[in-house]
Amino acid sequence: MRTRITEILGIQHPVFQGGMAWIADANLAAAVSEAGGLGLISSINGGVEAVRSEIRKARELTSKPFGVNIMLAAPDAAAIADLVVEEGVGIVTTGAGSPAPYMEKWKAAGIKVIPVVASVAYAIKMQELGATAVIAEGAESGGHIGDTHTMALLPQILDAVDIPVLAAGGIFDGRGAAAAFIMGAAGVQVGTRFLLARECRVHPVYKERLVKASDIGTMVTGKSLGDAVRALKTPFTKKFAAMEADATVSDDAIRAFGTGSLRKAVFDGNLAEGSFLAGEVAGLAKREESAEDIVNDIINGAEALLKAAPEMIYGE
């Protein structure tokens, strides 16, 4: 399948793998890129030198394009911004803040910059800054989220900007991807499903919980802190929500309870203290698969639906 984004990036399929903190490493990113999608390494992977080593490892594992997702609110964001230039990374996605301070440097280095955005105003701002494309992320997504959801957000962002728009949030298989494409998206970014990739290093308990999750298996916490996060319903998220509802618990105490919780989920499978970030599509998760099978299932499913779409008009 060819879209504006496959042409610009020189990739085979318009499927990005979300650059999930502590999860998206060289193994996962390279497997997705090898399958023809766009793999992304997270900048939250144990510090600048660890990210450098993941970038170099990915380059050994694949000769195809991959990118780095930079979490701009992180303390080492400026150092990571330099790192991607030093290492000759060609594609950067950004989240949790504005890439404005780095745009000039990145553009001079020929880096294609694709910010994740959760609102129309932010999408317009990113286009003005010279972004190559934006990823419109609906709040069905796992992890840090905005307020508006994909079916409503995507068309509003498409109406507001001229650069290519990818869709994220609520996309698990060919159905979600076809829906995004028919609305006008140039690509899709998928996070939750890649947690189930064989090449994904999350703890077996994390994968088990995803497979067991239902359609109402996630919840959003952190709104009272101005930092909404979607994760699987677990003892941890329920306790977090109870602390937020309790006026006697300080915001600092809640933040302290959350510190390090993603690592406790990813590496330890710790249900009491771990934050198992996941999107609303977790209920569609059935089994572990290879990254290649995931990319192929999404793209083959979407293509089959798009090909058959005209027949829907005069249906059964």
Added chain:
Amino acid sequence: MRTRITEILGIQHPVFQGGMAWIADANLAAAVSEAGGLGLISSINGGVEAVRSEIRKARELTSKPFGVNIMLAAPDAAAIADLVVEEGVGIVTTGAGSPAPYMEKWKAAGIKVIPVVASVAYAIKMQELGATAVIAEGAESGGHIGDTHTMALLPQILDAVDIPVLAAGGIFDGRGAAAAFIMGAAGVQVGTRFLLARECRVHPVYKERLVKASDIGTMVTGKSLGDAVRALKTPFTKKFAAMEADATVSDDAIRAFGTGSLRKAVFDGNLAEGSFLAGEVAGLAKREESAEDIVNDIINGAEALLKAAPEMIYGE
């Protein structure tokens, strides 16, 4: 466009108009049915005799099928359940509770029952009860909402039941409708956009506020009461949210503040005390239009996208 639902109901276009309380009356429902969609009269319209009179009025305005949406949590739900049988209504949609107590009577009267559902478990239960179809309503919708949003909810409900599934929540124009159809929906239900119909009786201030709303123009209140509701951000919703966040304010006081608020929005355009229910698509609202133009724009837009879909594969 023909789908399982147009065949079952004998309607021209698979577009339902949401049966919005205090809003969906004979004028609006008949205009939508005349345009080939399915108009719905709300059971919350001033009591049983008022609903009877709306049903009779709609029958004078159109000879095409229309339905009644029954809010099952309302005190007069049982009387309305009898009324639709007495008045020979052919199609009933239900919300806010289980139609189980009335199913036998309705089925004996030949009524087609289409519950609005917000989860997989509820969709399965409705199929077991003998529902004709279900409307999978994502939490992008205005009014009372569940937890899961359309892009994630619709495929999960489609996987779980065999009866036709319609999509609601996040659908404003042909893009949202085409997305729902390509994912497998047999139809769409649209609420927010019909608030802008010329035949819709909401106060001019309500329509103005919809046209001015942005992509982040709605908010959800009532979660602390177990009754989440999406509405435009106004002085009323902000005060409601502040009361919920204030541990010194009792739930009863919050409920008292909310009582009658929908009528104050619909009839008085009262921004301080009115609840202007609206979905996340409010940001797409541009102008008042006739119900016929709305139905035609949705269906023509969806058909054009479905027809052109195969070309997307080898895109620009």
